[in-house]
Amino acid sequence: MCYTDADIKSIICHAKNLFYLLCALLKISLNSGGLILKKDVVLVVDGISSKTKEFSRRYIVTDAEVVFADGDPGIIDQYLETAKVLVTSTKGIPPEMLSKAKNCVYIQKYGAGVNNIDIGQATDRNIPVGNVPATNSRSVAEYTLTLLLAVYKQIIKAHNELTQNGKWLKTVLRDNNHELTGKTVGLIGLGNIGKHLRRLLVGFDCRVIYFDAFRLPSDQERELGVEFMEIDDLLALSDVVSLHCPLTEETHHLIDDHRISRMKPGAVLLNCARGGVVDEKALYEALKTGKLSGAGIDTFENEPADNTHPFCSLPNVVLSPHNGGGTVEAVEAVVKGASENINSMLQSGTIAQKKYIVNLTNIKL
């Protein structure tokens, strides 16, 4: 059989195409240096702790390349288009970031709240969005209680005055120190975190009242020893109000000047939920005027906050950098839980833990 030049060119062309197809299927890329195995990319967009990185390396067991962008826009841009999985801790995945992530097949939140992930676009593109609820709830509950006790006992002020100014405020602080025992605490949102906190508060003989979009059946209320109240009644009765609902359109500025005006004079507000649940200007005014005696704030409307934030000028607040869920134990549980779906998506394109997918009902898996 005799081949013409055109036949040979066509055979070479087909062979090349077949080769490239094979490379794509086997995730192999070509460069001038030869063949390179092209790994799937898991892009972690946020700055995360070294423990979170350590656990990510331990539990993400596929041969994917896990890129820690540490919030660096340059690194994010470099990997965004190729990344198959996007992971966020607090920064979120905003619309413009997601639209550039053309190869993304899965989005993972390291934690619970998914308010700053563009779920609408993800759903339109049939991308499952996973979170890991309940893994850090015990930590957040402990943290909320810690903030409350720090506010009630003015611990930070006592420590700072002693260590920075050499002041022994033994008697001065006493007028505003309080016992938690026997106080009425109003929980707004009685989900995983709210329930853990309730358990801790019961140890202080607190009366625990709650408001939630979904009221518990009465036998559960009895078992937990909690009383349901409409939000305004809860605000009027509580010595301490603690927020544990998600940030949604409905809960945005749920605590505004009107709601603060309903609160008991001298009450304390705790926000370990999301900054946007509180109108920060209204809270600032209430703390400045003494309408509220103090606040413990772990979450801010714009994060990260810095020391120009008006709250920093207030003597009666304890502030922290969104660290409620950030314990070693919780971080390991979060990453371990998240890795189940990251691994299964990368290995077989399936979801191992459907219960973690927040847009499950609106996508096809």
Ligand SMILES: NC(=O)c1ccc[n+]([C@@H]2O[C@H](COP(=O)([O-])OP(=O)(O)OC[C@H]3O[C@@H](n4cnc5c(N)ncnc54)[C@H](O)[C@@H]3O)[C@@H](O)[C@H]2O)c1
């Ligand atoms: N500070 C931190 O480090 C940290 C860590 C984890 C979670 N969080 C925040 O805490 C929130 C609660 O976490 P969770 O694990 O308890 O969630 P969860 O889903 O278990 O509980 C949330 C509760 O809020 C209720 N709720 C929803 N909308 C409401 C509304 N409009 N009014 C009143 N209640 C409403 C729900 O019915 C549910 O019972 C998360 O959404 C997240 O924003 C903060």
